[in-house]
Each structure stands twice: as structure tokens, then as C-alpha cells.
Amino acid sequence: MNVSIFNYFRSRDKGSASIAKERLQIVVAHERKQRNQPDFIPQLKRDILDVIAKYVQVDQEDISVSLDKSDNCSILELNVTLPSA
């Protein structure tokens, strides 16, 4: 790499590629996680929301459902954030 005075001035606004990489890493990781979940998860999430909504006011975002697979068992993790008070 030739480092010259011209490159020095040019590299002032350096960095859009590193922003691109960072944004991609986040979105790709998120999408891979969604991709690997079974097809029934979104419907399960809606059904759980319907049941909970009978008793408390919650939004879709307050519920997280994830399925983790280890060697010989799967763990369904359900996390509901209820509004305070």
C-alpha cells in the first residue's frame, strides 16, 4: 500500500465500507436465526399473544419465542414482558 500525502487527504471520509460490514453482520445474523426456526413459530407467537391479550395489554414485540436445539433435546423459550403496574 502506497501511503502518500494524497491518500492521507483522501482517507478523511474513510469508513462507509466498515459501516456496511457492520450493518450486514447484524441483519444477516438476525435473518439466519429466523430462517432456522420452524414454520409454526410465527403462528405460535400470534396464538400466545391472543391468549395473553385476554388478560393484559401486550404487543407482539413484548413476546419473544425462540427454539434452541442441542444434542438430543429442543428448548422452547418463551419470554413475555408485561407492562409495569
Add this chain to the structure above:
Amino acid sequence: MAKIIVITSGKGGVGKTTSAAAIGTGLAQQGHKTVIIDFDVGLRNLDLIMDCERRVVYDFVNVIEKDATLNQALIKDKRVENLFILPASQTKDKDALTLEGVERILAELSESFDFILCDSPAGIEQGAYLALYFADAAVIVTNPEVSSVRDSDRIIGLLQSKSRRAEKGEAPVEEHLLLTRYNPERVENGEMLSIEDVKDILAIPLLGVIPESESVLAASNKGIPVILNDDSNAGKAYADAVSRFLGEEVKHRFIEPEKKSLLRRVFGR
């Protein structure tokens, strides 16, 4: 038995057809009997890139619907021995391709060809799905740009879950990353994702890096696959990629910025 290779990307306009034409031509040049199938029904373009648009009589859908035989529809390339093109239909709708029909034709081609290249349409709908379903290997054409990389990751996911090999639990589809429109100067200036950046994110082996080059447009203007242009860096990079695909170890070229003379530096390019 032919090896079936899908040229795919998810995103449009990244160079799938250019790459299919170049790689298919390269494989044929090395003595392998090769056919390139255009899966983009309704929007065929491989015929133009390969300069055989005036020779299309029957197409892929005609053969699937048994209106023509494979021999009637296959177009023999006039420049390179061992190279054939099966054009897409321009008139039928994209649902004209069926899984059974595609399977039957690939099986028939498999008897006499070494390589079958499936030039996928953009998107993740039926045509793209059928192009990748039977693949033994995939060339994932990617530009160093956020939307292209993201779509490539999506396609890799499909290859790993929806391809025939995945469904049957066979050995997975071989994955090859082909980075196209690469501009080493812009990478050096931090304006473009680098080879390492894209490899980090997609995590698949690198087949080749094709530098951004004026000769690619010139090649498609004339209908001559860029790999046939011996003066073009892009053409040479495609030839290297073909050799790597065939198992040779070839060093990557054209991935560093060209050295500029002092005068050109002072006066800017």
C-alpha cells in the same frame, strides 16, 4: 453423469448471466461438453449475451411441454466447440416450468453432457427455486454491496434447506462465491466492502474475484462472452475461476489497486 451447476444470486443485475456465459464458455474451452440453460422464463437474455438471439427456434418450455425435442431446441455455439445453449421462452409465463419437466430435461441432458449450467432468474420465486433445486454445485454471484450480500445469504439459506440434496439428506450443494464488479481502488479507500469482508459475512469458499471492467459491457454489447477477450482482466479472472472450479490452484489476480505513476498521482488519474 453431468454435474449440475446453478449460477444464482437472489439480487438482479449483479452479473449472473454474464458469469454463466463466461464460465460455460470456459468449461467448454477446457474440453468439457457444456450446456447453459436460461431459467429466466419471460425475460430471456442469455441468447443476447451469447449472440444467438436470431437462432432461437424452440426453447426450454417447448421441450418441457413436448412441443420440441431437446436436439431441436439446443443451439450449438459457433465459436467454441462443446458448447450449447438452451434458451428460455420469451412468451410463456414463468409458471410454465414444472419440477417434473425440469427434472426430465436435466436427466436427458445428463446422459451426454459433462456440465449443465442453470442460469437462474433474480428473486426467490419459482424460476430461481427450480434453477437451484437439482444443483450439485452453486456459484453465488455477489457484488461488494449491502443488498447483494444480504440476498446472497438468503440464497445460500435456500440451497442449504430447499435444494434436492438438502431434502434428501445427501451431501450438501457445493458453494462457490464469485465476487463481481470488484474495484480494488475503492476498497483501498474504504468505500467498498473488501473480499475479506464479504467472505466473513457469507462464510463460503471464494471461487473468483472479477474486477469491475469496461470490457464486460463491451462484451455484452457484442454478444461475445468476456472470457473470450484475452486482453480483458475480467476475462482472465473468469478463466482463473473456471480453472479453480476444475480443481486447479490459481492465485487471485486483479485484487490490488494498480500502481500509479507519480505524475498520474499528482494530476489525479
